[in-house]
Amino acid sequence: MRPAKEFAMKRLFFLLLILIMFTFQIFSYASELTDPESDAETAAESEEIAPELAETARNAVVYETLSGQILFEKNIHERVPVASLTKIMTALLVIEHGGFDELVTAKETAFFDITSDGSTQNIVTGETMSVEDLLYCLMISSANESSNILAEYVSGSVEVFLEEMNARARALGCTDTNFANTHGLPDDNHYSSAYDMMLITQEAMKHPLFAEIANTTAKTIPPTNKTDRTRDLFTTNHLISTRIQPGYIYHLAMGVKTGYTSKAGYCLSSSAVNDGMSLITIVLGCPRIDDVTMSFIETKKLMEWAFDSFSYRQILNRVSIIDSVKVELGKDHSEVNVVPQRSMTALIPKDLDPEDIERRITLPDSVTAPVGKEQILGQMVLSHNGTVYGTVPLVASFEVELSAEENFMENVREAVNQEWIRYAVAAIIGIILLYAAVVIIYNYARRTQRVRGNYRGKKRRRR
DSSP states (O other), rough: HHHHHHHHHHHHHHHHHHHHHHHHHHHHHHHHOHHHHHHHHHHHHHHHHHHSSSSSSSEEEETTTTTTTTEESSSSTTBOOOOOGGHHHHHHHHHOOOOOOOOEEGGGGTTTTOTTSSOOOOOTTTTTHHHHHHHHHHHHOOOHHHHHHHHHHHSSSSSHHHHHHHHHHHHHTTTTTBBBSSOOOTTTTOOBBBHHHHHHHHHHTTTTHHHHHHHHHHEEEEOBBBSSOOEEEEOSOOTTSHHHHHHHOOOEEEEEEEEETTTTEEEEEEEEETTTTTEEEEEEEEOETTEEEEEHHHHHHHHHHHHHHEEOOOOOOOOOOOEEEEEBBBSSSSSSEEEEEEEEEEETTTTOOGGGEEEEEEOEEEEOOOOOOTOOOEEEEEEEEEEEEEEEEEEEOOBBBBOOOHHHHHHHHHHHSSHHHHHHHHHHHHHHHHHHHHHHHHHHHHHHHHHHHHHHHHHHHHO
């Protein structure tokens, strides 16, 4: 008995030791989970990974034109004043109208809503300039009077031109825009949004002349019939020029337009191209802090972030076998491999592994031969976190011919499965069975009659 008791005590001691060690591990793990210093370090790392963007902007958007992706957004559909960004639409309509070498004489009616404290090139009634020179005055030095002069040239009156501006905005998909003037001076009924200005800027940048003017830092306008002096224009976009404010320059920026009123704040529509990416950025409602115009600072930060965070990479290879599909009636092949119709390159985050992109595949359970090479059998949608990168048809990687034997047997099976065929076969079988029954009955009757005749003849002979 004593050895048994000692064994039991040892076992109990061993179990207690295991329990103590297990408890210690639980408390140690819990202390790691609730360590405030650890939480602080994690939060700090998160802030470093995802810095705040457009903090001082009321509205902002970063759009990549080639992929059609919005990379960053902030209040992009809010209706707000956009100041001289209005002139992007004015310039778009003028450029679409054409006639850049034509001479235009400023009418007195063009100055009806021009204030003395707005940006100007001091064009006067009766002064004649070319359409192209007026466009430079409009976009580089933001001359308000040139907006109305050009509007009257294109449409005959500012009122008709405004109707055309709003119609063009609607045609581009702008749902939060109404233009009450051609230049952007304050008006309660004059507004747009970051998203709509993005659409308008994108359309304008499709025109080489607009892109050229929007990226021009300086321009000399020749003398006119009202002045012997040239006009020297200098851009107000300090992202592309160091002449006035050297601290804002961004080497990848390519225009487009600045704007400011006390109500709209500092606004900037800009573009940039780098490593195959083409950006349009809009920032609205920025302040000026300690003599620093934040619209330039926020735009530069947004562009640097976009170029640092995204890149075009191949996410699908043309030769990759995606799946296989069963082939009915195939000769030599019971299934066919399925591949993408084309390779795909997409704009994706630089820290995203292409293998982690979701592939939603749609394919039939089977197809019937013949199957041609490159025949479309289905499709694949590639996406990640709600962003759809594209849809690619899935095609057969080789040809599968029709098997004559299998085709014949399938035709037989199909024929047998048709209702009228079944009825016909049943009728034929019924007729055959009926005919056989009649023959059997007939032969039986004849044999019976013959037997009776023989039996009677025998009886007569016996008499």
